[in-house]
Amino acid sequence: MTRESKTATNKPAELLDLQEALSLDRAQVKDFHKRYLNAGLATMMELLNFDKMFVRAEGVSVWDNQGREYLDFLGGYGALNLGHNHPKVFAALQQVQALPNILQASLGVLAGALAHNLARITPGKLQRSFFCNSGAEAVEGAIKLARAATNRTGIIHCQGSFHGKTMGALSVTGREKYRKPFAPLLPDCQAVPFGDLDALEKALQPRQAAAFIVEPIQGEGGINVPPPGYLKKARELCKRYGTLFIADEVQTGLGRTGYMFACEAENVEPDIICLAKSLGGGVVPAGAYITTDEIWKKAYGGMEKALLHTSTFGGNTVACAAALATIQVIYEENLVEQAREKGAYFLTRLKELQERFPLLKEVRGRGLMIGLEFNQPGSLASKVTFGLAGKLAEEYTGSLVAGELLNNYGIITAYTLNNPNVIRLEPPLCVTRDQIDRVVAALEDILQRHRSFMSMATSGVKTILKSLTQRE
Structure with a gap:
């Protein structure tokens, strides 16, 4: 395609409409992926x-x-805790199809309702939500919140962890293969062995860490379950040294492990919890972090700080409708x-x-x-x-x-x-x-x-x- 055809105001003849896209055969799909997307991944999938x-x-x-x-x-x-194409999620989307989906000059009705519901189902004093679109975004927001609320810069994470591939999330992700090409990453991030309380306490002792971020069960690390009592003791250590405890429940949350949230297996109440994946019912991208009123006010309290961290699509009507329906289905279907x-x-x-x-x-x-x-x-x-x-x-x-x-x-x-x-x-x-x-x-x-x-x-x-x- 020439530069002229790419920038022309009239529709280029080569553009595919939805029906044409749905009619592509396997060979055409592979060709498009290799030509316009990730060729190496397409080849691996093909092999x-x-x-x-x-x-x-x-x-x-x-x-x-x-x-x-x-x-x-x-x-x-x-992401598919409810299964593929749950009818109640799609029914919820139909109910809101006439509403404005993105309108920043207003207070979203469904965003308020979803935040209310999340405050009711999350552990402890978690109350205030920030809505985004993915797990990595939730982690990014949680890291920023922790730094702003504590006036510290350090972040402790675990070896073998996976928190996402955006720059901040990657900085606390524990596999060098994904980190090395993008170095230097976020400074003051320190890895400790997963399940090792002595190593965690040693990292906490200088009192420079804003947060310790941990998956209650490591997903991409290989479905690693920590030793009994690890999370509870880690939470206590964080409190002792003034470090916030972030539970990354992006993969483990909303029922996956046999608890609504995996940290509840040890009655752990995080300072911040990160959600995404199944929050959107397997239909719509939806992410969030939820924190306490006290921590939120330290970081973003008042009008002067209200716009320090925002997201254009976060809390949109469609995503919130899907998330509201998802929570309802989880309880209705036990x-x-x-x-x-x-x-x-x-x-x-x-x-x-x-x-x-x-x-x-x-x-x-x-x-x-x-x-x-x-x-x-x-x-x-x-x-x-x-x-x-x-x-x-x-x-x-x-x-x-x-x-x-x-x-x-x-x-x-x-x-x-x-x-x-x-x-x-x-x-x-x-x-x-x-x-x-x-x-x-x-x-x-x-x-x-x-x-x-x-x-x-x-x-x-x-x-x-x-x-x-x-x-x-």
Whole structure:
């Protein structure tokens, strides 16, 4: 396309309308992604046969353009607690379609109602909300709030953590692969081992940290559950040293772990809590942080400070309507209890597999936030697969298992970003026991057929070679 056609006032002939976009075939979609989006990611998805075209979704199920049904046990990285396309969320959006969606010269009716509801369901004295669009934005806002409220600059975070990829959130994210290309990051950020109270106290002792930010269960770190009592003691240490305690519940919140918020498992009351992902019902981007009245006033109290941190789309009518409906559905359908009961059942079944198959190193998690970690291969596997197995093991072991589940069993999963040898199982909270049993049976079959990593890697190489020779 020429520069003239890109800047012309008349519509260029090459532009696609919605109906034309919906009619694109698989080859065209791949071409557009490689040409206009992330070519490397598109190639990786293609090699693992993860570039299928899904055309319909409901609850836990999605269907491809060949009519095949798949079970979604990835769940939008925890964004689909309600499942795909929940009718009550869409009904809520229809109710507000005539209202102004973005109008800053007013006080949003639904923003006020949502803030009221969040103050009622969050732990302790959390009261005041700031609305944004994503988990990373919520973390950015929480960091700024902590600095402004304490007049300190330091932020303590955990090794293996994941809080987002914007600049501030990345500064407290614990994997060097994602941090190094963008250095230098936010100064005065210090990492401590997850679950290590002695290390945390040592970092707190200089009294320079504005906040300690922690995931109650590390998601991208590999579904890491802290030692019993860690969060409660960490909260006490923060209070002792005048440091705010930020609970990043972006992935764990709103019922995922069998509690409305994962920090409630230890009766922890954070100073700030970050939410996103499932807050929008899996339909609309919605994020928030919630803090106490006291902390909010220290940072943003009064008209002079009221505009220090704002967001154009934060608290828009559509997002708030979706979030209001989401909270209602969680309670009406008893999803928190469902996550607790079905998660316990799922973990029991998976640990039975761990006892039988050495390739499955560890099963861990809480509620319906579960990670499966696989053992590393020996040198023989790399030799047999001409070195490719070693590279796959280093970064994509989880994707080999996920590829088997997707292509042979119709089950969607993915690996965790900070530990690619772990695949996550985070289905919608409405998942049934029969659907859980189907996943367990598939994993059992895979582990039975691939009792070593070499077998798994060889199968993965075959999938890659097939994808290279059979382009659609």
